[in-house]
Amino acid sequence: MGTRNYRRKTSHSEHGPGDGGRTGSWRVERPVLDQSLCIPCKRNKEACFICWLFCPEIVISRTIPPRVDLEYCKGCGICAEECPTRAITMVDEAKFSEEDKE
């Protein structure tokens, strides 16, 4: 009995992204960043990062410029709403070509 690998016989999962699938497919509007308005981009140093703080899906990176992981971004638009300089706008997904969506 002791040598059996029970892990293979039972369902078990490893932690990782995408517990709810590729949630990016839920999105109807995509956040697009205008770097000329973004505060950390303009100052070229760590600042603001409000989009990173409030992103419920943790898809916005704390980098300069902030990047959005479109694989999982659900397109809620909180980043666009909270951005103090309105650097992020929500653009209809239909405006992007099929290849772009891949």
Next chain:
Amino acid sequence: MQVKTTILSLPTEEFVHPGTRACTGCGLAIAYRVGLKALGKDTMLVVPPSCLTVLQGLFPVASTALSGAAERGDNFIYFCYDNEGYMNTGAQRSGTTPIGAITANTPFKGKLQQKKDVPAIMAAHKLSYVAACSAAYPLDLFDKIKNCMHLPGTKYFHIHIPCPPGWGYDPRYGIKIGRLAVETGYYDLYEIVNGEFKLTAASEKLVEKRKLVPVQEYFRTQSRFRLLTDAQIADIQQKIDEKWAGYYNKDE
């Protein structure tokens, strides 16, 4: 006085992966993520599945279990997130649904009863720490968790979580609505450390400013409040003003 955390000093390590099952724009995800940052790596988290059970577990059914644990002084932190309804099954009325809100089973008149003040019930257990937080103020939540970690016994957190499908608003306004709830004085951010009550963050600033946003502004943002009459709103406004008059008095 401990230094307040800012966005830049908030730990960058993440304990939640992207691609969760939470609804688009769910406030819970923000509270969950920042809460885990504060608790750190050595955390054991027991989560009843999804947004249904938390509320069901606490408000009407099994509050005895939490009350019993609190009375015995078991050492754990209880996070109760308050989206003001049974949102996972389609937004039914719960003990913390506010008066006047339309839910799946109060569709014509809205809820007729008051919201249950759960943090006050927990505070009556004389816990070492009780806090009321909001997903719209994640840094306040972070600081409160840090504050309470060294305290003994049961610690209770009540977190106000805006719910786009249940409250009826566009997901992008979630944080604004959470903030409005605080700025109107409708929901207060506070902590009770060993029996000592103190308003925090934006609520503390409101006491200094002595000026609240009219509560109507908050109701206007959500479709669940569309049945509220002017008389009801005036009544709620009066109750808020009375509550805040008490805070102002304490401040003087």
